Amino acid sequence: MGMRSTEDDGVLGLLLRDLRRQKSLSKQVLAERAGFSLSHLRRIEACEQTPDAETVLHIAQALGLPPAHRQQLVARATAAGKLRWYDSVPPLPADIRPVLEKVLTGHEPYPAMVTDSCWNIVALNHTMEMLMSDVAGHLLAPANFLRIILHPEGLAPHLTNLPQVRYHVIRMLRRWSAITGDSRLRELEAFIAGLPSAQDTELATSDEAEFAISGEADRLLLPIELYREGHLMTFFHIVTSFGERPGTLFSHLPSGPLSGIALESFLPANTETRVLLGSPAPVFPDAGSTSGPTPHTPPGQQHDNERKTS
Numbered sequence: 445m446g447m448r449s450t451e452d453d454g455v456l457g458l459l460l461r462d463l464r465r466q467k468s469l470s471k472q473v474l475a476e477r478a479g480f481s482l483s484h485l486r487r488i489e490a491c492e493q494t495p496d497a498e499t500v501l502h503i504a505q506a507l508g509l510p511p512a513h514r515q516q517l518v519a520r521a522t523a524a525g526k527l528r529w530y531d532s533v534p535p536l537p538a539d540i541r542p543v544l545e546k547v548l549t550g551h552e553p554y555p556a557m558v559t560d561s562c563w564n565i566v567a568l569n570h571t572m573e574m575l576m577s578d579v580a581g582h583l584l585a586p587a588n589f590l591r592i593i594l595h596p597e598g599l600a601p602h603l604t605n606l607p608q609v610r611y612h613v614i615r616m617l618r619r620w621s622a623i624t625g626d627s628r629l630r631e632l633e634a635f636i637a638g639l640p641s642a643q644d645t646e647l648a649t650s651d652e653a654e655f656a657i658s659g660e661a662d663r664l665l666l667p668i669e670l671y672r673e674g675h676l677m678t679f680f681h682i683v684t685s686f687g688e689r690p691g692t693l694f695s696h697l698p699s700g701p702l703s704g705i706a707l708e709s710f711l712p713a714n715t716e717t718r719v720l721l722g723s724p725a726p727v728f729p730d731a732g733s734t735s736g737p738t739p740h741t742p743p744g745q746q747h748d749n750e751r752k753t754s
Contacts, residue, residue, distance in 0.1 A: 456520055459553060460503055461489040463722050467507055477506035497521040512673045513722060520570045528573055530587050532566045536705075541567075547707060553721040554711055555679070561704030562628050563590045571721065572710070575599075575672060589708070590617070593668075594636055604669040604676065610636075612666050667713050677717045679710040 475485040500521040504514040548569040555572035565587040580597035592598040621629035712718040
């Protein structure tokens, strides 16, 4: 157990505090269950000490968290606040990385990442890395998020609304490649357009045609429905530019160190997803939400069941 790390910035201690409050446990009760002194737990939650992996495991077990969630917290403690970074072109200045680390860890427990103007991943926070834990290794060199989310060896098999996401991505790529004339975006569009769908071609074509006539507001708040760890997680995808991305109003200005760099946030679209990520439920839960996570049928198995009953 060490003193508070400037790299971790106390995020883990605050997360453990929020999980305790979500379980409606007092510090005293949790400390007794975990086998710690009350003062020890207080220092952790006050971000005066950074807990090691063993300490976090004892707390997670005392909280009664499911194995997947315990593993996530232990991995976070093992990482000691260090995020996973990928090579970027051009390379980020050394003084920029700590700033982006604070932004990414500040989004936890929600997934977030930093990408460049071609959607190559620059950095991931711990939650985003967990969601991408079983992505094929060849998709990580280079790690392009659009390839990863639509590739059969990436996240595509876990998407329950794959046709809609695929249509949105291709439409977006065509727009940006037309604006910028960037040959890399055209190559990326061609690659994605040639990927096999994880669903039947007839079903995908039908869904994409229906989505093509939907309103602009529906496309703006396109949900990403991701089946992970036996549960359906639903996110809204928000992009925030740090610098001037190609094709924007200010693209004629001299490029800065963050030109083309953006933050991509995945915010929970319902209470169930918030609870699965260990975030307190909102004061006014969304209509029709459940009190806790409920299991769902995986996308592939769901389609098999539809064929059997048809």
